[in-house]
Amino acid sequence: MLAVCKVVVLFGSILLLVGQNGFAGANRVDVLRGQQCTQVCNTPAQSGACSYTFVVPKNEKDPSCQSSPSAQILTEMKRDVKKTSDKANRLRHQFSRYREDRELSNAIMRKEIVNATARMEIRSLEHDVKVKNLEIQLLNQTLQLERLKRKNEELEKIVLMSEVDLIQMRDVHQTVDHLNEVVTTLQTRLNEVSQLLTGQLQEMLSGQLGIGHPPGGFPPAPGALSAQPQSAFSAARQTKMYGSIPPQRIGFDKIFVNEGGDFHHGNGTFVTRVPGVYFFTFTIQSYDGKFTNIALVQNGREQVTLYTEDDDRNIMQSQSIMLRLATNDKVWLQLDGGTHHAILSFHDNRITFSGYLVYAKFS
Known part of the structure; x- marks a missing residue:
């Protein structure tokens, strides 16, 4: 049972x-x-x-x-059992596939998490690199700013020294002008004294000897300044000028003094009328970004030069010389050739050229 x-x-x-x-x-x-x-x-x-x-x-x-009916029932039961078994096998197979898919999905998810973590770490490293690069750029800019500050201080010192030199040069010119005025005043007074003495001498001779004035009057006393010939000029240029090939003379468009008419301002040439010793001086302002090479030329031969580099600022310089000149000797200022040479001036007369006879010397 x-x-x-x-x-x-x-x-x-x-x-x-x-x-x-x-x-x-x-x-x-x-x-x-x-x-x-x-x-x-x-x-x-x-x-x-x-x-x-x-x-x-x-x-x-x-x-x-x-x-028999029992056999049919058993057959149906066998069929049901087989279906149930097949269904159970299918369920087990589906569960196995589900578990495999689940494991694969979990593996893929873990891989994606690892990849996302790696990408975040890479982005973090890239961000750190960018920050370091920005720090380096900031440091370089700071160093460059310091260098610019030092250069600016040096340029300010140079400008200050140039201004001091310019002031001193102006003082020298003023002193020379004052001395010229003093010399002119002394010459005038000496001429007056010489004329007075000459007149008194003539009166004394006329009274003592009983003779009149000789025809044409008495000759001037020895050393009388009134007998010394005069030659002096001073001119300015009010416009800029560029160099060319061949080098060209510097012309002037404003005349301050031209005693004796020996200076020809159109081509800037002084032609000696009275032989003797002359004093010449000239002042030039450079053109920013251009070279300046000016020569004082006597009869085609350079005597002195004035030179500046192609600086970013304008520089004013002066040059002076004394020359012994004979009759018809020519003196002028000449700008060196090439468009990389230039000088600058405006209505305030930044380019000047002056000269005068110190004393005559006849051969």
Whole structure:
């Protein structure tokens, strides 16, 4: 008899008991009609790890039990068991695939997390590199600013020195002008004294000797300044000028003084009328970004020059010289050739050229 009943199915007048046989230790199905077990035929079935035995009433007409209703029920049960087993296998297979897909999805997610973390670290490193580059650029700009400050201080010192030199040069020019005025005043007074003495001498001679004035009057006293010839000029240029090939003379468009008419301002040439010793001076302002090379020329030969580099600022410089000149000697200022040479001036007369006779010396 059965130890434990698992399933009880009532099909018509047939009672199905599914359980575990205590004697055989295997799963079996007993088909009972009423309360008694009739003669049965055993039909085993295998499903997975379980083994089933179907016990049905024996049909005397058909010993194989295939055509009995119990056999049909068993066949349907086998079919149901097979479907259930197949469904369980499919479910296990689907669960296995689901688990594999889940593991693959988790692996992909972990990989994406690792990649995202790596990208964030790379971005952080790139940001650090950019910050370092900005710090380096800031340091370079700071150093460059310091260099510019030092250069600016040096330029301010140079400008201050240039201004001091310019002031000193102006003082020198003022002193020279003052001395010229003093010399002119002394010459005038000496001429007056000489004329007075000459007149008194003539009167004394006339009174003592009883003679009149000689025809044409008496000659001037020796050393009388009124007999010394005069030659002096001072001119200015009020426009800029560029160099050309060949080098050209510097012309002047404003005349301050031209005693004796020896200076020709159109081509800036002084032609000696009175031989002797002359003093010449000239002042030039450079053109920013251009070279300045000015020469004082005597009869085609350079005597002194004035030179500046192509600086970014304008510089004023002066040059002076004394020359012994003969009659018809020519003196002029000449700008060196090439368009990279230039001088600058405006209406305030920044380019000047002056000269005068110190003393005459006839051969």
